[in-house]
Amino acid sequence: MTRTWSAVYVHLHRDRDRIDAFLLDHLAPRAEELVARGSAKAWFFLRYWDGGPHLRVRFLDADTDAVDAFSGHMRAAAAETADDAVALDSAAYYANLPQADPDRWHGDGDVVGAVYEPETARYGGPGALEVCEDFFCVSSAIALAVLRSAPRPHQRQAVAADLTSLAFSVLGFSDVEAVRQARGYHAAWDYSAEVARGDGRAREEAEHLFHSSPSRWLQRRARLERLVSTEGSSTHHLWHRALSETVVKLRRLHAERPLTNDLTRIVWSLLHMHHNRIGLDIDDERRIAWLLSLAYPRWEPAGDFFAPGVASPDRAYAEASKYRTATIGGEHLPRPVPHEEELSPAAAPSRTGLPVVDLPAPGPLTAPVGDVLAHRYSAHGDYGSRLPLADLSSLLGHAAGISRARSDEPGRHRPPRNHPSPGAAYATQVWVVARNVEGLEPGAYRYRAGEHDLLRADGAAAADGLAELSPFLRASADGRPGAVADTVGALLVLVGDLGRLREGYGQRALRLLLQEAGHVAQNLSLCAAALGLRSLVVSGFADDAVNARLHLDGVDRMALTLLPVGSEPSPA
Secondary structure, eight states, X not given: OOOOEEEEEEXXXXXXXXXXXXXXXXXXXXXXXXXXXXXXXXXXXXXXXXXXXXXXXXXXXXXXXXXXXXXXXXXXXXXXXXXXXXXXXXXXXXTTOTTOOTTOOOOTTOEEEEEOOOOTTTXXXXXXXXXXHHHHHHHHHHHHHHHHHOOSHXXXXXXXXXHHHHHHHHHTOOHHHHHHHHHHHHHHGGGOSSXXXXXXXXXXXXXXXXXXXXXXXXXXXXXXXXXXXXXXXXXXXXXXXXXXXXXXXXXXXXXXXOOSSOHHHHHHHXXXXXXXXXXXXXXXXXXXXXXXXXXXXXXXXXXOTTOOOTTXXXXXXXXXXXXXXXXXXXXXXXXXXXXXXXXXXXTSSOOTTOOEEEOOOOOOOOSOHHHHHHXXXXXXXXXXXXXXXXXXXXXXXXXXSBOGGXXXXXXXXXXXXXXXXXXXXXXXXXXXXXXXXXXXXXXXXEEETTTTEEEEEEOGGGGSOGXXXXXXXXXXXXXXXXXXXXXXXXXXXXXXXXXXXXXXXXXXXXXXXXXXHHHHHHHHHHHHHHTTOEEOOBXXXXXXXXXXXXXXXXXXXXXXXXXXXXXXXXXX
């Protein structure tokens, strides 16, 4: 039977607390009463921004007169609480909402009927949408309970983190997959047209929360799992049961006919809408996602970064990754490593349809090797604010490109490159954050050695604020060692694909990856010297600040080394 949803939008120019109060004191009681009288089968709500801040209410198979009466009650309630309204300027309100239409604006207290336009494909198709709509109703009831019992923002964020963790459990994520998913969700909002790009504060706040009390967050998940394993009626129990039933139904539908969206994406949408209902914004969601990504590895950071004990993480890893005489030729024997082109589209770092910049052919390097070795140095200070595209092309092609001279050698299954790599896996990629490259728009690019081109990965925002990534990328020439960030032609980032290399080398992979990155960094440094360019190998940087800038998960793919490159500054 076809469902019919009625929609009512209640516009409220109020802060979050006053909107919550209106929802709890006026809107929810009237909506629940309407359903209790049999004038509608169910209802749910969400918060929205287009046209100004408002609450969207939807009733299933509702009596038209009852919905009209509900709208009248909402107008009266908004008028009674009009003193709670604040002055809102549409231009200022829409400043961080790139997709908004500034001409579509309603005043405080406006209540309008609307046509329900479901996002059917987003929720998996017509049958799956009905399953998700049923969950929307349960989510709304849970959200109201959370709003009543957890009035402070930090309390609601803690509940949201719990419910997200339970969603990971329902989906059966491993710890590694949970981290991938959480960081992917954190990154995904940078590509949304609905909100402004994140500035890193949410991630930093999550790191502060976790590292100020790691055991609290590490133990919380185990307590949650024990809690929902027993019978109960708490919000956590209700959420876990409802989401579990929803996922079972969606999987059953998928078995009959493939859903129009991935199940994991559908659940993320359900999570997002629940976060919306409890009044969280996108930065809150970013913060929660990053916080969970830190809690899932299940290990507590060492209290002393320089702890000398034999059980310190670095010594423990050195021991765990050793080859032994008895195993090196047997159970630890390397296995095949998939090439990037062999990965599934979801796992591969490149995406179809992204802009590609063809690079000119690399020019020859004519400087004698001895002279290059003698004159290579770490360049500090001004980087000239320019880098010719031809020089960037030569640098990348010679340091990390294909060895054309050896490409025809017999027995090669992959084109050889100009640096050593374990199993010819070439798990170290060179990313280019272009800032002052002549003929190249600012932004982030990934160098593709086989094609000798740059695949655009992000826009100009990626090249802003480079000084935030490392104390050795300074904002000004202040006499300390390092490069002046604003003057670099490009910041090269060596990115390691640990997840791919682990398939062939297990726990040895990180050692081998760091070796390969060292080979590439030395090649870049020497080739820069041969081209008369300035460069500096930077190993001191905020790892996850760089990872987040490039939308790397920091688990399977991570930044290993930074290398600013530029030209000699013009004489004063």
